[in-house]
Amino acid sequence: MLGFLGLSSLDELFEHIPAAVRLAGELGLADGRSEADVLGDLSALAGRNRTTGAAGGLVCFAGGGAYEHDIPAAVPALAGRSEFLTSYTPYQPELSQGVLQALFEYQTMLCAVTGMDVANASLYDGASAAVEGLNLAAAATGRKLVWVSRGVRPAVRAVIATLCGPRLEVREAPLVDGMTAWPDDLDAPAAVLLSQPNHLGVLEDVAGAAERAHAAGALCVASVDPVAAGLLQPVGSAGADVAVGEGQALGVPLAFGGPYVGLFACQQAPFVRRWLPGRLVGETTDTEGRRAYVLTLSTREQHIRRAQASSNVCTNQTVVAITTALHMAWLGPAGLRELALRCARGARYAREALCRIPGVEPASPAATLYEFALRTPGPAEVVLERLAEAGFLGGLDLSDEYPELGETLLVTVTETRTRAEIDAFAAAFEKAVT
């Protein structure tokens, strides 16, 4: 090939680059290694982690936005198919009907779970979905003020502060007895954002929030948990205009926080055509009238609208979205309800057992589903350390992020926990606080 180009060395390919900026030496990285050596090195690094789930691992009672659930064998087997995994964004629909149809089915299932009319093909994670929900509301209303409930996960609020901060005014609505207390005067906002359930595990009044938002001319953005949606009234029917959320709980491993998937759905409204963020798959036909799928409404997107776009999202989390759709199809309506029910039963049992321990009490009286915040008699951090020594990942320490609650732990119970494990956890908990 060099001969065809009239060149005598590979170096000549780069000779038009100014010598002043050419790298004189090496990058300072070690030379390449064999597959077996690399796998060995990374297995050794992985061995320095204490994992959940596996034999000998920590028994997991932690959640707070990332959940351990049983993952059906069929889900990774299908989601890992290289036709999905190693394809690009389906810009050539004739070569991409598989990914496009899978995303169309995902969009449909997400609408069912949220009670919405329209869903996009995914965003990065729950935090980015929340940011885009607020951006959409700001664009659709032409307003710059947004209210964010303190019940929204603290890291999500932090991402909102970073990414919306330069353009929007973000105000926080406090929690009273575990539930969001919206101020009497919302002051013409673009949106109110709340989480259902919230970060303390408490069931929020979405219908009430939507009413308040609409009375103030704002959109109600609700962050949803797709597992809880197996039991709860869909936020769409409760009046929310936009549903956002984290989809990890459906078929995606904990994986130290990513890749997860940002859920985004909304009601049919004029703002959809102009301002809905992310990619959308639509159904259409081909030249012979056969059903076909294609990315649609691309005029909203940054590659057309450039500086006028309301979102810069391009790459999304397609294969993770497909993973969640596979898990939803595997569960079906009865399975999703059963999954949520089993989580709620385990949580009720654990909450009763833990609250029998002297000095341990619920952080709020409000109803919860499968996560709940508990006050601990000593520092929550120490309780977690002791529980880890006993083989449990005991929950999330909320004390730094919610200092008003005192020493508080968020405990999560999913369908993976048995009665015996919960009994053992309660016994270890009692020892840890005494």
Place this chain on the structure above:
Amino acid sequence: MPAPPEGRVPEILTGLSAGRAASTPLMGREAEPTVFELSSPGRRAFSFRDTGLPEWPAEELVPSEHLAADPPALPEVSERDLVAHVSRLTHRNYSVDHGAYPLGSCTMKYNPKLCDAVAALPGLTGCHPAQPAPQVQGWLALLYQLERALCAATGTAAATLQPAAGAAGELTGLLLMRAWHGAQGRSPTKVLIPDSAHGTNPASVTLAGYEAIEIPSDARGLIDLEALRQAVDADTAGLMLTNPNTLGLFETDIVAIARAVHDVDGLLYYDGANLNAILSQVRPGDMGFDIVHLNLHKTFATPHGGGGPGAGPVAVSERLAPFLPGPLPRPASEDPDRYQWMTPDRSIGRIHGWHGNAMVLARAYAYILANGGDGLRRVAECAVLNARYLKERLRGAYDFPYDDPCMHEFVASSARLRKEHGVKALDLAKRLIEEGFHPPTMYFPLIVDEALMVEPTETESPQTVEALAQALLLVAAEAEADGGAAARAAPRTTPVGRVDEAAAARRLRLVWSPEG
């Protein structure tokens, strides 16, 4: 089929049947019903473990005002039917594993299976992101070592791994720019962008609260240095630049460009979309860039996943490091083999809900270790060699409005075929599908008419690149001969023919419904 130029093609490139990247007909010609149409009431795939817990009914666990009357209307299918459905869908999809994917700017290189094996290690997948640092030392070490490798490759001081994709990296980088200016007591409002830039650049600029100012390209396709010098002033926050640029050309005036921007206290932002071309040859930091985003799903071969997930780490020079998003994994001062989380003093804040797309990061680290410094040099060399060869093979059949030596990709124009025969770049792209190749990127960058942006990548063999060249020559020659009839009818070998995009946007069916 046109013969290669006489006497100039190496022997190795002549026996080509083995080089054709993909068998032309995809399977899956049969339409596949949606999963909802396969649904049958009461059919189920799920099972749950025995827990021994009391079986309280939903009504005792959920207050009535919150309890849904019915669960969501998901499909009801057996596992067997679900597997068959999805398997048939996969047969209706092309991928890098099938063959060449010369999609310019997207760097669709082969994704080594080693990285899949790493991403499946239970010691990595089984960690909760909120676990205290002492429990996840392996993860913190991995992330820190990846950060060091990315800084070595880019000539920078420190990096955040949080951004989930390139566009998230852009916004992060621009917020860093904003924070840095703020710390100097300045508040410039404008960010300069070449007219050849990706659309994400101006969109990110707007989201960061800046105004995007477009700088024209000159006759060479490079940034117009005079126009740039006139545009920069005290209100310039910085310049976003892709180098090599989206025409596949190296911005050879980079030293003067950097000086012009730095002279007004602006910062230089490197869009890493095309970093693959210059690995181990030129480092963004050495060119004067202050902020660099990387697309690990391009340069470091993590799979694109049908559109994602990616990862868009942002690396910065020393002076910007105090503003990076936190937390960052850092070795403890008293024990460098022990890692802890640290948030920089003047951090702009979080960018991601957890630590970024961790599994994508692990894949990229495996790719870097497997290639090593020597392998990464080879990556750039072969990427440029393949593109340079392919471009020269197409000379005569296609035009190159910007004809300086290309790097890892080039932009050809089929404007002549459009003018003489009414054949669009789109038609040629669709005809190429019938020859067994994914089409190049079309109609980008916007400054080239009938643009076909071709990036063969380094992972395709000389035989495959030659086969691609012959396919591209064939479709052009055929269009000359038949006035574009075959190209306009293409593709006829795919599960569906050309789709009606206008109808999709007009009727807007984004969800399945039983009414059709």
